[in-house]
């Protein structure tokens with residue numbers, strides 16, 4: 001049986017959908033903080049079990065019978081190390097044969113603030129003795145497409161990446177990679193740097209939006225602090241400096257990758273970013 005934590009989140013939902021293509025529903029465990037949110041999975045025959053990272057007592061039974069577990073990193077930044085450790089401890093007690101963890105692209109070398117909790121989790125997992133697969137996910141394309149509507153209103157995107165390239169991929173592509181690892185063989189003790197095939201600068205992204213809309217949309221690169229101050233007007237507390245730091249370090253390649261590991265795992269190239277722009281424009 002394969003268990004997926006955080007299965008009611010955006011990535012988790014796509015992982016369950018990807019697994020359902022090849023795995024019988026009753027062999028999938030949606031391990032979720034709020035089982036009432038997982039009714040759609042239960043209706044399909046997926047086993048829904050409570051698994052709250054902050055309540056280790058819920059984790060003990062969540063992985064019973066599971067041979068493989070996907071730990072989807074939580075979204076409570078600052079709380080995640082003890083939360084993830086609790087999941088790893090529970091998976092170890094349950095005797096799982098593979099624990100895959102959604103980490104961050106080049107987590108151990110880029111120095112991103114966002115990477116700190118991922119590195120701590122990776123180290124704990126690697127020291128645990130549980131066979132692991134580190135799925136170091138790059139930037140989601142969906143981090144960038146919500147900026148299209150405001151850019152169309154204001155005539156420009158803002159960011160702090162300078163000419164840095166972002167090898168983004170969609171959540172569905174990262175989900176397909178996770179499903180491939182969970183259903184495949186030989187992924188024990190592996191580290192995968194996962195990113196899209198077609199990296200772009202923010203200026204290139206703006207140029208593609210201009211091409212598809214027929215409007216001239218520019219890109220204004222801002223100093224990190226200035227960009228963080230703007231992000232702080234709408235992001236949850238504490239996230240603005242963390243995301244501005246990621247943008248600034250992307251100028252030096254922190255969000256770029258040319259290994260094509262993601263497309264090799266999923267068996268086809270990742271979609272061009274022009275497709276994500278077209279989809280986002282259709283949804284406006």
Ligand SMILES: NC(=O)c1ccc[n+]([C@@H]2O[C@H](COP(=O)([O-])OP(=O)(O)OC[C@H]3O[C@@H](n4cnc5c(N)ncnc54)[C@H](OP(=O)(O)O)[C@@H]3O)[C@@H](O)[C@H]2O)c1
Nearest residue numbers: 006008009010011012033052053054073074075138139140
């Ligand atoms: N690579 C990137 O660009 C990028 C961008 C954003 C986030 N991320 C990371 O990737 C993860 C998955 O992305 P996403 O888009 O699916 O995020 P998401 O939609 O926010 O989902 C996060 C999931 O984590 C679950 N969760 C949070 N705290 C939990 C807890 N204490 N116990 C159990 N479950 C808990 C949430 O449960 P509920 O459904 O109950 O809320 C939710 O299912 C994020 O959590 C974050 O670590 C990566």
